[in-house]
Amino acid sequence: MDGNGRWAQQRALPRTSGHSAAEATVIDVIEAARSAGVEWLSLYAFSTENWRRPDEEIDFLMRLVRRVVRKHALLLHARGIRCRLLGAEDPRIPAPLARDFADLMTLTEANRGMTLTVAFDHGGRQDIVAAARSLIRAGVPADAVDQACFAAHLPVPDTPDVDLVIRTSGEQRISNFMLWQVAYAEWIFPPVLWPDFRAPHLLECLHEYRRRDRRFGGVAPQAKG
Template sequence: MPRPVVPRSADGERTDATPRHVACVMDGNGRWAARRDLPRTSGHRAAEATVIDIVEAARSAGVRWLSLYAFSTENWRRPGEEVDYLLCLVRRVVRKHAPLLHARGIRCRFLGGADARIPAELARDFADLTTLTSRNRGMTLTVAFDHGGRRDIVEAARSLIRSGAAPEAVDEDSFAAHLPFPDTPDVDLVIRTSGEQRISNFMLWQVAYAEWVFPSVLWPDFRATHFLECLNTYQRRHRRFGGVAADTNGEPGS
């Protein structure tokens, strides 16, 4: 597997620019299936191989946090047959790959609500994998399932109010402490496959200053080589966080 290009500073010293936290919006399963005259469920089934490939690629590349957007709060609006298939598929994938993830030292977590529509068996599988891998110290894999960025922010606000915090004491750090998994660092790079360019209510707080890459490849065809290309794109960017960057002459840039 090719390694990501590592940029060098002006004096030739190695610069480690591997993003700490990469998030993927796994988009294009339905279109992948439609182009093959297959039912949408076939696209979801084909996506399983991509998930494992990208988890391995991210771990090998030195990414410490990987988040995958699997199912949003809005996805419940899809046809019941498709939703039921997705619920069964996710349960099978979790059970099938739990030993591999644990063997790789990956810590697994699930970001989402406790929606009553999630089958008890699936919720139990999520909890079992979380417990199994909780002591692992390798990459942290967060699967966003029944996730909505707006809901997370609303729930954090409610939690902050219940805590009795004085308004003047509320700042970004105290607010973020009430979000799910507050130890999760901000996202450095978001990859959304299929070429669509939307946020789709994904980790809204955490992606505030993320770099975005929109490869045209549909998720079932997305592989480690594409993932590394996205890392290379990230490494060539200059993150300014609202400030200015110096140009090649050392003058402030825009």
Template sequence: MHEYSFRLGREFQAASTRELTMVSRLDLDPALMPRHIACIPDGNGRWAQRQGRVRINGHSVGARVISDVVLGAADLGIEWFTIYAFSTENWQRPESEIAYLMGSLERAIYRRMDEFMQHNVRLRWIGSPDTRIPYSVREAIDYALTTTASNTGMTFAIAFNYGGRTEIVDAIRRMIEDGVAGSDVNDTMISRYLYAPDMPDPDLLIRTSGESRISNFLLWQLAYSELVFSPVLWPEFTGDHLVDAIREYQRRNRRFGGLDAGMSPGHTPPTLREGFDTELTYARAPSISFS
């Protein structure tokens, strides 16, 4: 993909991504669509370096691609899409890059809110509140959560200041605070104390840029997810690449530790969260408000 293609404006880019998705989706099996796709959008810095630009230029392009791919996923009927936007380890990056990433999220929320509303997308945040996050960014996140709370289409979860190990540790701490007995601790109980107890486990994880690791992302939830590692750098990722990943997912036989017999490609098992008592499920979910 050529550099000039990213200068055509958000409206053209978003329309093009979704148009490609609509064309490419024709051979997808609607009965085997993943319910939840998680994504690690990697390669922004390397893309910028190959273009002879500074790293933040890659993040700028990558932020636009996130919005376009998310809306493309919504058009495909995906119920949940979770993006790894900023990890707890990302605080180790240069201060200038961190500041740009923070501002990029804030700008993206306000610039794309109309489109999220038009597509009936609900935004969620998963991660740890942190005083290092600028107040304006916290305000933007609260605005996004409040504005889209009543939407009933796809849920777009932003993993921001998120770490998989931290999520599990936080869950255990809240269980101890609530006096949960050791004999009551099991998979179901732990799932109830995660950042988003109502979030189904991802069926498919996509990571771009050729890296083959999960980098502390959704460690608990990815236990039986199908992993697809794309060589494409994130700023060049399109709706066609999303459909390619879904197509690969639909070709796989998901056994979940069992045998092949009776298990169709893309088969989704009962999630640990099915059948939960609603009041109990939400009783100790951490607050998602920064205010």
């Protein structure tokens, strides 16, 4: 979800205004994805690298995320959405926000609609290191470690591989997002800034994804005749 700062800059507003404007996009995209039949949706809300931002901006983001979680928790639950968290281990995360995340996951854990994963204080490299440490602690022999075994030790291990990554604002880089899971993901980089991104943009990306020929390193079968 990229472009909040540039959205605000274009309007001569503080960066925090861009973050506030992004709330409407988040809810619109969640609703549109659910209606389109998307079974797993992940939103990259705050990365391990985002701690390098100014303290004032980080404090604002923590308050904003808490307000959004508390405001929309019952709506997400009513929609049958199961909410998960990927990350959120840094002790700098305010305790009230951590409790709100935990309460949201408890509230929605029995839901069987779309699964919404919020990547917060998330980093793909951090997850891979965590998996390696888990394997070592479990005493798994080196020869027994294969891809399936490694994936089983990742945080939130039942998360499926990512099919499609949408990065708004035209930026074209991974930014440490779910590095293991995006190995064969399709990528789309719409130029629209995140606060302006809406359901029609998401549907356009889904349509583009369905048009792509996904071969996973193989070749298309040859027609006979």
